[in-house]
Amino acid sequence: MASNDKPRAIADVSAGAILATVTIAVPPERVFRALTADDQIPLWWGADELYRTTRHTADVRPGGAWRSEGKGADGHDFHVQGEYLKVEPPHLLVLTWIAPWDGHNVTTVTYMLEAVDAGTRLIVRHEGFGAREGSCRDHGSGWERVLGWLAAFLTDEAGGKPRSVFHCRLIPPRPDFAFTLTDAERGLMKQHSDYLRDRLGDGGVILFGPVADPAGPWGLGIVGADDEAGVRALTEGDPTIRSGLGFRYEILPMISTIM
Structure with a gap:
């Protein structure tokens, strides 16, 4: 694929x-x-x-x-927030955009993605500024x-930029968790599995599964990322962590790997 075009934006x-x-x-x-994944x-x-x-x-x-x-x-x-209006992966995404720095006015962002010989042409239309010329x-x-x-991030990734590998240990809220699951906790663990399965490969997850530790099972993950911040972004999006039930991750970098 050809190299990226320089991003361009025009405010009308x-x-x-x-x-x-x-x-x-x-x-x-x-x-x-x-553009969408947590x-x-x-x-x-x-x-x-x-800002970050x-x-x-x-x-x-x-x-x-x-x-x-x-x-x-x-x-x-x-913070900035909104609601999805149209979701047609991988070609169209329409959402509202509400930002405190813009007076909480509601604007609309449309992402249009078109496959081209060079990769993907991404067009963004942000509208609804009305007479707020400075904001526009x-x-x-x-x-x-x-x-x-966005272009720099994806280009570095596609170019084979070396990624670090991390050992992630998911510690449950109690040692016997795997043997005393409630129905609600079973549902949560299914969400956890689905979340990680969706991130296999280019999402960073190399493997994940439970370890039969005599002291109590825990989750083992091997994750590839540019740095620890990337791993933490992935683990903090895990439904188990977001549940607030007491799960926690221990993250350690691998010194070397044979894959």
């Missing part, structure tokens, strides 16, 4: 809309996942000198809610940066 303040585009040398399926957004959306997205949650279906949280370079927390211009500059971050 008279129409209260932004049009941004970039071509990325990976398939649409990979771009769509990077464990992906924190890996690429942001830069240390501006640290957490993203999304119920990726029409009517489902999404929310991103992060911290600015000045140390202040921020600022968001236009923002989208150009965001698409640049």
Whole structure:
């Protein structure tokens, strides 16, 4: 595949809309996942000198809610949220966008992904700014940066950038957890399994499964990521951790691997 085009964004303040585009040398399926998965957004959306997205949650279906949280370079927390209006993987995603810094006004973002010879042409349309010309211009500059971050992240990954491998130990809330599951806990563990299964391969999970420790079973995961922050983004999205029931992960880097 050819190298990426430079991201471009145009703010049409008279129409209260932004049009941004970039071509990325990976398939649409990979771009769509990077735009939607809880464990992906924190890996690429942001830069240390501006802000970093640290957490993203999304119920990726029409009517489902999404929310991103992060911290600015000045140390202040921020968030942005909305609702999915259309979800047609891997070619179309439409969502509302509500940001406190924009007065909690509701705008609409449309992602259109088209397979091309060079990979994926991604077009973003952000509309609904009305007469807020300054906000429209600022968001236009923002989208150009965001698409640049996305393209760099996916290009590094596709180029075979070496990834570190991490040992992840999921410790349950009690030693006999595997033998004393309630119906609700069985449902939670199914969500946990589905979450990790969806992230096999390019999602970073190499393998995962229970270990028959005489002191009490626990979950073993081997995960590939650029750094520990990437692993933590994945583990913090695990339904067991989000349940608040007392599960926790211990994460250690592997010194070397034979694969």
